[in-house]
Amino acid sequence: MSEDVRLYIVTDDPARACLAVIGCHITELPPIFRIVTGPEEIAAIPNGARCIGHWFSWKVRRPSRAQMVWEELRARAGDRRPIGLDDKFFQLIDEWNAKRRKAESERLASIVAEYVTDNSQGGAPAENPQKQRWF
Template identity: 35%
Template sequence: MSEAIRLYVVTDNQEEACLALLGCGLSGLPAWMKMVSDPHEVEKLPSGTSAMGLFFPKGTGRNSYLETVWAERRERGGIDYDFGKHQEKLNDWIRRRDEAERRLLADALAQEPENQRGAA
């Protein structure tokens, strides 16, 4: 059973957005988070959704079509787009993820001498 999407990230560069927000590639994207780059999907974001926009301008000085669609969807209302609030929740998740990884690594390293003794 798939986990419900709790945060959408509207972006013109999914890989860069994932690296910037989570410090990992798209393969590390949690199941509760979805990157959205299709303007039609942005239009269909349901009311009550939490979302944040993260764009990587190409130096044209103008908003991309996706950015314009994102701005218009926010103006229609029903989207919680408080970037700072969502970023803080992501930072909390990253801290928990990193701590879990540290514990796994510590456990693996603690078992390593036992594995080496058994191999001798």
């Protein structure tokens, strides 16, 4: 695991947890966040790392191996226990999302302005791979 990771998200559904915790799609997740799902990955979370568990199918009667490892990790004593999250950390995530959305909005506005300018000059817009749709 990298020392550059600021938050580990332990989950059984990476895409949903990414949206719920970070507020972005998993394809947009920066490398300072790491989503872990398997027991080996969970067990490898460094001592004292900041992490959050976000489970969608918590099985009480028959927990999965990943759930058991997560519970063991949370039960560790002293400096080996993971660090939890506080409001300040979530505020940093919200600030990051606001900056990201602003940059995306500005970029989209410049693409639209370029497209409108190209169309107003009577010709088809120049081929621009940034304008292509990704469906």
